[in-house]
Amino acid sequence: MVDRIITLLMPNRDPTETLADVFLTILKVETNQMKFPKVKISEFPIFASKGHLLDYIEVKSTLSDILSAIEKKQWDIVRNLGSLAAQRLPLFLEMETQGLQDSTLPRHIRCFLPGYMWLKVLSKSIDAFKKTKETMPQAIEFLQTLINQDCHMKNRKGLWFGELIKIEMHHMKNLDASVALLSNAVSYESLTEVDRLDLSDRAEMLDKRKTAISKSTKATVRHILDNILNKARPTSQTSSITIEGMLCGNTLQRKSTWCIRNGVDQQMYGSVESFALYHYKSKGYSKGVHCEGAFPITLFGTLFWDEIYNIDIPGACVSSYQNAPLDLYSSEFYENRKEQIDIKLKIVRNFNLETLSRHLKHEFDLYREYTSLCQGNLFDDSDSLQEITLCLGVEGIVGICERLIHNFQLWKAGFPDLIVWNACTKQYKIVEVKGPGDSLSTKQKLWLDYLNHLGLNTEVCYCESNTSKSGRKRKHEEITM
Known part of the structure; x- marks a missing residue:
């Protein structure tokens, strides 16, 4: 009962x-x-x-x-x-x-x-x-x-x-x-x-x-x-870098642990993403966030809140305890809201960058308290979202949202791991991080290709263990001796 x-x-x-x-x-x-x-x-x-x-x-x-x-x-x-x-x-x-x-x-x-x-x-x-x-x-x-x-x-x-x-x-x-x-x-x-x-x-x-x-x-x-499949492959090239660090624990585990700082007085340990964030901070990207799909989803939920939650679609909202309408996960989402979404896209594309960044900051502050698509704890404060918007530009922000508008179920996953930026210089990178033995998934390849076509700055950061490297070197020396 x-x-x-x-x-x-x-x-x-x-x-x-x-x-x-x-x-x-x-x-x-x-x-x-x-x-x-x-x-x-x-x-x-x-x-x-x-x-x-x-x-x-x-x-x-x-x-x-x-x-x-x-x-x-x-x-x-x-x-x-x-x-x-x-x-x-x-x-x-x-x-x-x-x-x-x-x-x-x-x-x-x-x-x-x-x-x-x-x-x-x-x-x-x-x-x-x-x-x-x-x-x-x-x-x-x-x-x-x-x-x-x-x-x-x-x-x-x-x-x-x-x-x-x-x-x-x-x-x-x-x-x-x-x-x-x-x-x-x-x-x-x-x-x-x-x-x-x-x-x-x-x-x-x-x-x-x-x-x-x-x-x-x-x-x-x-x-x-x-x-038939001649156009299936990504057409853009994503730059990549390789960084080395001390990997601790079992590399076969799903989540590896890295020594992020090995100073005289202290050692910090964290995930491969935290290790990469520390690297980019040392390169002048003073801020960064490990976001994955939470960033595009929060961006989409913030910018299109009215179109998502304030349009009455039969059967889309069946409970007061619901963080998103049901049709968001179907092929009918855009068609159900086409007129309102197209109007919003036209309005936003006519915003200058300052206006869009202020608008997103205001909307994020307004809706972050709700249990919704928007993940209010993704950023320490709304200033970070405003700064990222100023870095990515109007077309970058709108382009990321458009991908979710047309197929949320497919593209809610696969977005790169990190966004790093410098609010003063407006420099930024959207980074996919890979540990030893890890490779890009199909969705990750297609997200990177899509972001490249938007003109956004992407990178794949490969993290290698210098301990295993030195171990292989010692083993090679033993064999040659």
């Missing part, structure tokens, strides 16, 4: 949140410790019936369980829940496919359909099935199920195709099947830029194969690269 009440109160509740988390949020709101944006709650019917509500609660609970099992690396539980999703899915998909034909139901409301949620559970389970040779056939079967259905999550098909191609290439050693899948994937209309670059990487790996691939198959791959 409590689950039903909470689901009706917060239909979009994060599946990783416990009931204790929910009650704590409610308490903080009631005692004015937490404020959500003031929005008009839509009366759009999310659940068609009591049965629909109960089916949704069941699958939402399963999603919570599988996410918890993944975090704890309980792979048997993950596989069991994935198999359950595969059993429950066909009936819901059949009903929802029929029900959505010629339907005007907004895409952002379809996430409350049980079939959509069971698909999500199944998708989350794939990695667990890939971990053993015995369960690999199920991973292939379930990926094919995800790809073949045409009801939900069409924007994920490129990712699923990529996973299936990797399995056929590296695990099944079936290059003909890999190329057949690649041919099907590139013909799909809704591929994102990320999908196309990922598929291009797969195609190039196949093209470089010297053995176990026929001439005709290789010719097919070459045709795909030359004629």
